[in-house]
Amino acid sequence: MKLDYTPAQRAFRADIRSWLALHVPREPLPSFDTEAGFAAHREWERTLHSGRWSMVTWPRELGGRGCDLIEWLIFEEEYWRADAPMRVNQNGIFLLGPTLMDFGTDEQKARFLPAMAAGEHVWAQGWSEPNAGSDMAAIRASAIRTDEGKGGEYILNGQKIWSTRAVWADWLFGLFRSDPQSTRHHGLTFLMVPLATPGITVRPIRQLNGHTGFAEIFFDDVRVPVENRLAGEGMGWQVAMATAGFERGLMLRSPARFQRTAEALRALYLAHREQADRDPTLRERVISAWMDAQAYALSTYATASRLQKGGHIGAESSTNKVFWSELDLRMHQTALDILGAHAEVVPQTHEQHAALGNWLDGFLFAQAGPIYAGTNEIQRNIVAERMLGMPRS
């Protein structure tokens, strides 16, 4: 136990803090689930990349800084402290990136990772299908191997759905059934597909907040070269499980995000204290928000310290996902309860934005937390079966 940052870690923090102070846009960018917002966020990724800050944990030759996990946590803390824009390419950099590092060939790494870090390729995910949600092994979209084209091709048919950011993204990664005779988690293959390929139709789905944050994707004899396959044919399930581990685990939701929300929640409470204290539970909920966000941060530092020493992330990625998604809901509900009768107002004017902040937006987004990346019911099953060793149903 040594709860002190080294001089190098302090210097790293100072570096990123001063860079962000110079570069973070003064006005918040429009939502990346709009066309203009998506473009603005892609531009921000380019700016980050120009400072070598887009993916700090990656090796230098891939556009990163070779940072360890503690430095990554420091980066995230400073990023959220500066209220910097959301990461439009999180599917790519946080999920596919680490998966490519583990399973990709050198050629694939060189081809995909630098373009991802530079914001040139923004990625969407292709897991869920209309009949494969929580039961992901029920995937039916097919990828049939042919010897046509140079080095062979897969021909894709079927449908993916709930594909976040697919409306404006450049690439998609996901699972397809390559063995028509196979069932469940056998015979699946992990493919990377340019969304501009002929035969692909992307149909935006309007979300609860009115934006088209996700889409359904139709594949109609879509040809994908074999070189776009990650790991072996039929290995898709193992690759996907590794990606899901990253998603629920450290990378997707760093604790800094929730510490920032807890801090803002306290400020909101203090600004409305007289009214808020008419309900004595509100103060308690504000305090609990800090305690839980702090617990998540401490837990992440403990995990990072353990991984630094060669440990592996296990079922704690599921405990994390349940914990942060439910914390996020509680915090936003508390904020709306403090705002009271004003909470339903969708801010339009400058004054409304100043008075109401982003709480309503965040509240809507928080509703999705216990659903995406594997519902919290599925996560609790994983915790019970893999961590606690309870019998499978």
Next chain:
Amino acid sequence: MDFVFNEDQEALASSVKRFLMTEMTPELIRELWTTPTGRSERMWDMFASQGLTAVSVPENFAGLGLGDVEWALLAQTYGYFAGPEPLLDTALVAVGMLEGLPASGQRDALLRDIAAGSARVAIAHPVNPYVSDAHVAKVLLCERGGELHWLTPDACRLNPVESIDPSRRLFEIDWQATPHTRVATVSEAQPLLARALDRGAFAVAAQLLGLTQRVLDVAIDYSAQRKQFGKPIGSYQALKHLLADVAIRYEFARPVVYRAACAIADNDPQRALYVSHAKLAATAAAQLAARHAMQVHGAIGYTWELDLQIFMKRIWALSGSWGDTTFHKARVADALIESCAPIGPARTFELES
């Protein structure tokens, strides 16, 4: 930055675990319920031979000179086995208070006695309405009017108070404060009492973590054995989710307790906040664990016969010990709301800067 225990700390905890697994059985705990003192000289001697009573005693008093961070794992292990002896109050909290007193013949001798396993110490701290283990204490360290007094058992009259946990032995004590009993004035005693409170609360929090793990283990075992509708009840999602929720609360209470250990060891300016957070997080996890473990057991969980009661009752009893939930919530609120401690990202470890 390194937020994990080192190999020595882990090894010490696992050797203590092996020892307690053999010796601190539910049968022994039940047997001690029926004895007049509820305590075992044989067990205390074994603690001493394991070095447990000497952990925090400085090396020049024949101790091991270790600290709060080691205790985080040891107290957790002790909680897991529901040890009834006042090991933490004596070997951690009282030792800390004694170290804060000026050197003297009686102080130095008591430190040596604790390390050697020949003295238990009881603490009458204003945060606790009752004094635990006053009946077996060689010395009682008692607060009155902000001063600290040193009392021998013959100078105290004890009135026992019954606890729901038959392992707990609580007392109200009558005693006279005199200039001869006083060992610290108000200003001298204040930091000692504040530190004792934080150590006591941290020690309880760590024990509650161990107890959480214990009732979780007991419930998991039972859910695998017990069959209904032709299947182990643990295969039903409703029960899985009860225990998964306990596991999640436990996972996120643990690092908070470890943070508190470091805050005490480093005398962190926000020590009180971190300790109260730890006590609250561990209490919440343990109370949920007790409730859900009972639910998984059904009616058998409501019996005297089942050992589950040993651990549940310890959870309920310790929940209010060394600062109850209202006390610790008020301290967190003071820091966060009234004093407006700086929080947010980049302040995980450094709330001051």
